[in-house]
Amino acid sequence: MDIDPSKILIRYNVQKEKAQSPEELAAEMFPKAEPARTICAAIFDGEEDDVIEGLEKAIEGGADAIKLIDDVLMVGMKIVTDLYDQGTIFLPNVMMSADAMLEGIEFCKEQGGSAPKPKGKIVCHVAEGDVHDIGKTIVAALLRAAGFEVVDLGRDCPVDEVIAAVKKESPMMLTGTALMTTTMYAFKEVNDRLLESGLKVPFQCGGGAVNQDFVVQYELGVYGEEAADAPKMANAILAGKGLAQLKETFHKH
Amino acid sequence: MVKRYTSMAYKAADDMIFGKSVYPVKAELGLEVGAGYVTAEVNYAPRPEAGVSKEKLVSEYRRLTTDIMARAVQVGFPAVSLETEHVEQMTNNPTWGGEVAHVQKTILEEYHEEYGIKCGLRHTPGDIREDRDLLALIGAKYDTLMESFEAVAEAGADFLSIETMGGKEILDYAILRNDVPGLIYGIGCLGSIDMTMIWSDIRKIADKKGRIAAGDTDCAQANTAMFIAGGLLDKNLAHTLAIIARAISAPRTLAGYEAGAQGPGKDCGYENTIVKSITGCPIAQEGKTSTCAHSDVMGNLVMQCCDLWSNESVEYHAEFGGTSVQCWSESLNYDAAMLNVATETGNAKMLRDILVLSDKYRDPQGYVLAYDNAYKVGQAIVKDGDDLFLRAKNAAISSVDILNAADSKKLVMSKFEINALKDAKASLDAMTDESETFMSDCMEKYKAEVAVFRPDANYKF
Known part of the structure; x- marks a missing residue:
């Protein structure tokens, strides 16, 4: 047949x-x-x-x-x-x-003998408890390709370490990726701890089980459906867009 | 020393059908898999907040298990199987997974006793053998993983499974660089070596506890490739590359059977039709009724030879039609009923071929996985079944040859897909046939290029 x-x-x-x-x-x-x-x-x-x-x-x-x-x-x-x-x-x-x-x-x-000034600094990490990092690898590569300096905290990154890195590096954006529903819960804690410290840095979240419905539950979260959204979001921040405008632009659903 | 497959379980591709396998397996509560009928295998994930404590997790699994069983008897389904894919807490704390398995099995026993419904329970501990910096396949985490298998087997899980990660450090690098030798090395060689080790030990535990060492999947690699490839308009990976990775994954999954797995193979192993053609063991599959978890481009086709029919995973939450697990288990069960009617009325092969033709020309991936072509990949694998490298290379070459021989008016490929296929063929043509040369060359190349590839720490090489 x-x-x-x-x-x-x-x-x-x-x-x-x-x-x-x-x-x-x-x-x-x-x-x-x-x-x-x-x-x-x-x-x-x-x-x-x-x-x-x-x-x-x-x-x-x-x-x-x-x-x-x-x-x-x-x-x-x-x-x-x-x-x-x-x-x-x-x-x-x-x-x-x-x-x-x-x-x-x-x-x-x-x-x-010197280095040019990058467009901006971005901290990338994979949620605590999650070792799936190919998404983060792609995000980091696309950001570097777009001229941003990336501080890569790697996978299975404890919340404390994320907060410490944001305090130390003062990035223009933080990214978090997770494959599993249970590990992405750490993003909420990152959000809360950042707010407690008065750090209102846009926090782009995406990967595997992460969806917009989850990300909108915390103030700093901006959902990135595609890895390619990361440099676009960083460029939007450079262009002066705030959290509300980022959500308006990148929340597609 | 394991015995490798060097021959096919089926004399012809046409002998392969859903619901039947050469070597069915039987679970404790009356369920036989591959014995003439297809059964729904329901998968689920706890809500994120349930992971905070053992009590919350156990409660979540108690509720969702009861929901699934209640719906099954409400709608009159004769059998159902459940799969619990562990969240990491359940594997890292073996008593957690054990307690969940015990609670679930107790519910299944109650329903079996009261209604006679045939039930099965699969537990799939997570592959926790990964440190922050690298895969640590052998060592303390391996011991914890084996404790987890012991705990769930002791608590009543009928089928023991896992989705192993061996070779993934190379795959993650190679797949983003169109590196076909890297795919063969990561999936076909390193993955198979790890599979041989871990499945020998899982089988020992299964035998000790009277359970079934079910099967693995190359989810960590071939599914990574498939998901990166995505839909028709996604621009992340050529679908022709994704199917080459898939073909290479078949000998990797096969290594689990060679080391003691008996089936049913894991649902997300889209390579399972190839594997079934060689082993004759039953398989689970997922497709059109796993859209709750992910999209694919062969949702009907993959039903072709399934023995369990799965939804991959759905988060436990409310829907209009009940809880999510009730809704999706009902859909799965209706699918299974349709397949079983086809069998009972002598129309199974007709339905199989309709399912296949629905998707065979939709995408290069479905084309190669259609049972007639999957069988050819199987033959290429067993031709050099004793050589892990050569059989993986054969699988890759076979998939390329199948695509190149396709009727271009039916399987219409884009220029990009055709060029990727051409590049892959050139790369395969340039490869050695010498296993030792390939292994040592790859070892040096990837040690230099992939920071997380530390074979002494990863594999104790």
């Missing part, structure tokens, strides 16, 4: 696929001048060695190593994240590009 499936299902991903390939689209977005174009292409391809080689040439040619971070590396990464946001490329491409970009940043810092 077999069937012509066209009457019972539609693969909308095939229908919606762009005529141009991701490589073609990216090539149109790369800077025209060299060596920026070659370095951006290497970031897009996730080729660390090529990124370093391009940076070396640029520095040999007189470029300021620290300026290359913002002027070239971040530009290349933005092309990648823009294509991801448009649905043209997939997450592994972003991760591999981020690896290449971060290696490039480290190289520039070594060469230049």
